Amino acid sequence: MRYLPLSPQDRTEMLGVIGVKSIDDLFVDVPQSARRDGLVDLPKHMGELEVERALSKLAAKNTPAGSVPFFCGAGAYKHHVPASVDHLIQRSEFLTSYTPYQPEIAQGTLQVLFEFQTQVANLTGMDVANASMYDGSTATAEAVLMAQRVTRRHKAVFSGGVHPHYLHAAETLAHATQIETVALEPAIDAEAKVIDAIDADTACVIVQTPNVFGTATDVSKIAEAAHAAGALLIVVVTEAVSLGLLKSPGAMGADIVAAEGQSIGVGLNFGGPYVGLFAAREKLTRQMPGRLCGETVDADGKRGYVLTLSTREQHIRRDKATSNICTNSGLCALAWTIHMSLMGEKGLRRLAEINHAQALKLRDALKAVAGVEVLTPRFFNEFAIKTRKPAKDVVEALANKGVLGGVPYARLHPEGGFEDVILVAATETVTDGDIQTYASALSEVLA
């Protein structure tokens, strides 16, 4: 077996050194009834070529985003990632290292994390950021639990503009932890209704901008209202590129930012792995979940980095920890940091402007299609349209025409109404030609 270095002769010698007769002697602690002599009922080992054939066959049954005019978003976005990003994250020293527990031989990973934390903090306009969460949705759920710890209150108010999967994941966890979740009605401008729902029991208010319908909002007023009520404002961002163009959550008064970083450096991957960004005000630092990397010096006085404030974490504090997270999304954070380092502020702004411009053009093109109503007035790179046929059928029909035309809102939230609403996104990977193709395909489908 190509991944197993021991030769039969090695095995024999080693059993001799151990002083046992056979490998079975090392498994004596397994109860008799659970010992299996034969092989489990699965295929035997295969060569690379065979595995590659089998998996390529499966892969070929899928339609890659890059192979068609592509307009899906709803929390995962198709962006161009520079080739050097994927090249660098595959370096053995990054790919095959563990969480940097031994800082003397992990400065590579640690310095990257320090850069990542700084970039995330600066991008979100917050004081501190951690070294990544699994993804945006779990980051959001953790933010809610953190707000509960900080405020010692037990109610979380979700704007109707929060991505339904995020809401659902947070509700699932909240249910067990006795947090009451108030989920406001979904609406294009759902944020308008949030302030009224805040009361003295509210631990936190969760708003998303741009929201799931694409609406970009200034949440400063909500922040004020939340703070006035002694609650925290959690701002969710599912499209990190939007922060290149839009005001930062920090500037609008957020206490915690939970964001999906996938847009930067990470591919679509059918949903994962992604990278959760988690940032907060400085005074909340010690209530944050996840790893934190900090600067220090070595015995010779040279600058270096270590994982720090680990008394928050499960391996030290066990059932008193701020979170149970251990493995996070390190390599995706690396990809994020490299992509961001290549873009810089200048590139990110430009990228965001292009995304916005393509979305405006897409809006104009779709607006002109009979049977389409554009619902979202102010958006970044995604908006909602209403079609005169059911969204699910429209999207399926478009797929048959070779256009991946967006995500039916009802797929995210089947009971929410909106059966005729499609979320459509345009990024820099969408060409003007793609937009024309979409518009004509949609006219045909709706005809």
Added chain:
Amino acid sequence: MRYLPLSPQDRTEMLGVIGVKSIDDLFVDVPQSARRDGLVDLPKHMGELEVERALSKLAAKNTPAGSVPFFCGAGAYKHHVPASVDHLIQRSEFLTSYTPYQPEIAQGTLQVLFEFQTQVANLTGMDVANASMYDGSTATAEAVLMAQRVTRRHKAVFSGGVHPHYLHAAETLAHATQIETVALEPAIDAEAKVIDAIDADTACVIVQTPNVFGTATDVSKIAEAAHAAGALLIVVVTEAVSLGLLKSPGAMGADIVAAEGQSIGVGLNFGGPYVGLFAAREKLTRQMPGRLCGETVDADGKRGYVLTLSTREQHIRRDKATSNICTNSGLCALAWTIHMSLMGEKGLRRLAEINHAQALKLRDALKAVAGVEVLTPRFFNEFAIKTRKPAKDVVEALANKGVLGGVPYARLHPEGGFEDVILVAATETVTDGDIQTYASALSEVLA
């Protein structure tokens, strides 16, 4: 521009340090008439996404070998290369380093070359091998020139089984250097006629096994005859995998081996880059072309490697050098060495057996097709067939049916006759299903 680190401000500062006003002041030595003010008439710079789109479009117009039943050989073979090979050769330290002129900081490349030379020497059954040539064809041409230097004779006898491109490349060079080339008639068993062509003026005899028609031969008798006449025997191998199954050239008396290494570690690449293997008897070492890596010790007595015997080379000997070669095929040699290290003797033999077995099955399947005659009796993984329609048309018709069915011999050697001969190869990447597909497609084409 993403590849240019200087900022406009850097440029201004630097001009100041240099003490000139503008960049034009640094180009004053260019004659006035040749100074161009404007840009050349080519497109302006493009982003990654745009370049990727344009080149992917071109790539999409080609039919990759891996996408269809594939039977082309004739000096370039489709083999499966383990994923780790391409991963490793892309490591910055290998990919972006130069020829290892500074051994203290090039031991990575140097130790690889030492391993490569050892593997090549052992595989070919020769005493010494160099650190690679451009490819098999140029290695062959160099071998002929080397034989001229060694024997001080000026006639080279080429078997009719030598790949016509190899012959042609050697003739081209020989023409200028006053070497008389005798090209024997192409024939399935061309080697049988070689001995008669050797005379007292013969510097070298060039035979290929398996030859271009696939015929595998024992060349020991030719070696004896050559040696008896004071000539050198150059053995050419275009399919390195064959050496896993067949007797080595060294064991059959070769003085020089010139081989194409592409089959191991290197992809098809539409013809290049490939990697030339060059091996010889020890006594000829100082007449060899190309780089040689040798073992030595450092100032602390530790083992290490250096480029050596460079008094043969152009940078030292200039017009007295054994060759003009400078850049060789280093990274392909690395790929070759890694792939070979993964295979080892055990894997290589097995691989060769599979190739042979697939070719036998292919032969049986094609033999059964009406209008096909199999010409090659003893072969490794490639053989010649005669079809009742012109080979060129047959191959084209097969391509239209989605089968890349081999190489018309006449494409290599238009004046050689054999308009109805196709060279067909089968490697481990050919499935039994592919063979069936080929046979039925061929029946249809020849019907």
Added chain:
Amino acid sequence: MTTTMANVGRPTRPEAASENNELHATLTGGRGLLQDEALIFELNAWDKTGLDLPEADRDASDLGDLVRKEPIGLPGLSEPEALRHYVRLSQKNHAIDLALYPLGSCTMKHNPRLNEKMARLPGFGDVHPLQPQSTVQGAIELMDQLAHWLKTLTGMPAVALSPKAGAHGELCGLLAIHAAHDAKGDAARRVVLVPTSAHGTNPATAAFVGYSVREIAQTPDGRVDLKDMEAKLGPDIAAIMVTNPNTCGLFERDVIEIARLAHAAGAYFYCDGANFNAIVGRVRPGDLGVDAMHINLHKTFSTPHGGGGPGAGPVVLSQALAPYAPVPWVVHDKDGFHLVEEERDVAEKSFGRMCAFQGQMGMYVRALSYMMSHGSDGLRQVAEDAVLNANYIKARLKDLMTPAFPDGPCMHEALFDDRWLEGTEVTTLDFAKAMIDEGFHPMTMYFPLVVHGAMLIEPTETESKQELDRFVEALRALAKAAKAGDVERFKGAPYHAPLRRLDETRAARQPKLKWTAPMAQAAE
């Protein structure tokens, strides 16, 4: 053919070899190939970018004052600068690809490169989680195949694929247990029993879902104390969480009895499956009475750890818990493969959703590629070689170091305590740092908590005997040096790493968690 140390390129005279270095500190602080490297924020790249993007052909005036005006603080590097920056940094890391990485409990095994290639096929890497399911039939089928392998290997009837790591899997398992008790109207069960030796995520997860944690004692031979457990089981116990093989590297001999007792008391048996590598292909947790178990695909099934993640933590479930599994999951009918994404119909009892979308597809591809490559025969061999390697290390070190549980075989990891260091002034930490100088990553230290100064060594099956011997020789040499009183070698270690020992106290006392401009620094 055997290798003599003298001719394999290692320095024949290490003392001599480094004698000269001391005399020649460099002028710029350079150290040959080891490049020091500033932060990206210190490279004067505020006004640059490493992307060539065209100008947008529509402006953003429609967004009015939503548009950001102030600078963000993000430098942009040209590609050559970025490449160099991250390549230099990478060289300051240890990695599996460099040498043995014996972090106990972490299963740092070889990560096959085929898996990386497969995960990058556009059909897997470039598909959107919410494309019409008709356009991702192969991706859903792959999830189904992975599920089949996991269920077959564990002998369990169901699996929830979506958890994003081991700890997330624990969360999933406990939420399923929570839901199952809820469904029975059994709200009184608020406690989870966890052995003291458990990984930190076990108690943390239990607390995270609102359970309180009670510890179970351990027997002198490193297993769950059945008596103690039985005494603590009662109508308030929701679940027991037991790791098997446990974190001492031992198989819980009484695991079937443990399960029986838990079930008899109305509790569920959550098994931490982080150590599944030791038994894969030889023992099926389903045969042991387990109700839920997470599998770290990034341990047993070789998806890369990536400097901290991502991972994936699918959870296999018993018949009792299966109905509560989180959405989405895969069903298969004559029309093809479908994702069940809603909590209704077949999923009406589902406890909810762990995260957006379908989980760690990139890891699914890698894990399946790994499983298919090994097959049923290879996977069994994995467990055997992992256990063999650990026992070999234990056997070769037991005369110099003190195994925590000397009697009987260990499983995939060998646990030592620090009794053998008594009186040497050298601590477990010091010893670990000296290993760095010899070229190895330290083992897991001070875990599990039940053993004093614990050193937990997990070699995995992907180490050759030669590398094991090299490792053992280094540890033996160090152990002898410690006992011989060569204290400075340990206290000051590491000497040969990119940095010397780091001041962790300072980092925690005055946390500096991001770069700030020197001006701002000065003002602090």
Added chain:
Amino acid sequence: MTTTMANVGRPTRPEAASENNELHATLTGGRGLLQDEALIFELNAWDKTGLDLPEADRDASDLGDLVRKEPIGLPGLSEPEALRHYVRLSQKNHAIDLALYPLGSCTMKHNPRLNEKMARLPGFGDVHPLQPQSTVQGAIELMDQLAHWLKTLTGMPAVALSPKAGAHGELCGLLAIHAAHDAKGDAARRVVLVPTSAHGTNPATAAFVGYSVREIAQTPDGRVDLKDMEAKLGPDIAAIMVTNPNTCGLFERDVIEIARLAHAAGAYFYCDGANFNAIVGRVRPGDLGVDAMHINLHKTFSTPHGGGGPGAGPVVLSQALAPYAPVPWVVHDKDGFHLVEEERDVAEKSFGRMCAFQGQMGMYVRALSYMMSHGSDGLRQVAEDAVLNANYIKARLKDLMTPAFPDGPCMHEALFDDRWLEGTEVTTLDFAKAMIDEGFHPMTMYFPLVVHGAMLIEPTETESKQELDRFVEALRALAKAAKAGDVERFKGAPYHAPLRRLDETRAARQPKLKWTAPMAQAAE
């Protein structure tokens, strides 16, 4: 925002930092992350393999005694072992991705990763050179596009793409010249004129095709001595080979006159275009009277050097030489793109074939990707920044070191001689080895031959000002140390590299060019 050396991670006290190392030679010879590594032949892997291949289902009995019986001597490593072996080795290399690599004449510029990705598209990387041309239209079109860029940039009417490196391109150019003289029946021209400063491949190539070589003198300001050249031109001269910009890093001011004189004497002007990087987009060799010039795609157009190759050396040709270009080449008509592979019809005057197939397709893709990325504007900027960087280095070092040609600007490389080392006992070689300790690759040394103890520094355009400054500071510090008599720093250097100075004499005196089993060694 500026960076102070104190806070960028470089040791603040280099002397102090390494003081401790000396005391602690390791026990096993380990040196932290730097792993020593045996040869694959020493890893006991004779009976192993890292491939899982099924058994062949037909035997090879039909091959009779052609089948090899004896062992070959090829070890096989499992993938984990192989990965580790080559990763460890890689870390002993310097590389562009690690730091400035100022090898003059070699143009060690950044290799964009996009190019690597493009070359691996299956439509380029996985197509066979002899597939029906109808199935590789995009590949042939790419060659045509590359040809268009090269012709436009050089202002030349034709290009032969197939030469596999610069030297092979020289061969191609001289063979074309040979054929052109042949066609005129001019067999008397048996000599090629080459300046003494020329790269070794120039005279070697001339000799390789049977010409004898006569040297041209150089003027005190580092250019071709026109007088000397004119005197040597005559009916026996087939060609002159002149490098421009030349190997002293200077533009041949009189290049147009050089061409005129050569042509007037019936000779052709072969221009070595290895240094095209200095003028791309600003000067077209076609405007200078060149007849043939190779372009190293692995220099100017950034295809990676790969530790020695592969490269590609397309040759642009004047109208006079174009008909003699080697096959194959690309033509385009209404039916698409075609490879002309035979020496008949349009190619009847072709001098033949340089190699099997079409040349270095993998490099064509990379080079075109590079060109399209830069565009006409970016390429011009390339030349300007390359020249700017070289002049900056020259300006910043000229007070301490002696520029070989102090007057006027240099082009893309700065040439120093060793006059400034006189009396220091330090040689150019010593100085170079000390650069290694400071973290840099040495410059090209002792070339060109016309300058004593030459140091030829080519930074390329892909270096940042920061890296240039770091480099300059290191050289300045070393230069001062040399002048201050700190000889041991140089004589014993490098101290901090993976190995100390290697014994090259020993290697050449008793060549050991392959591994042999210790037994055999002993018997030697």
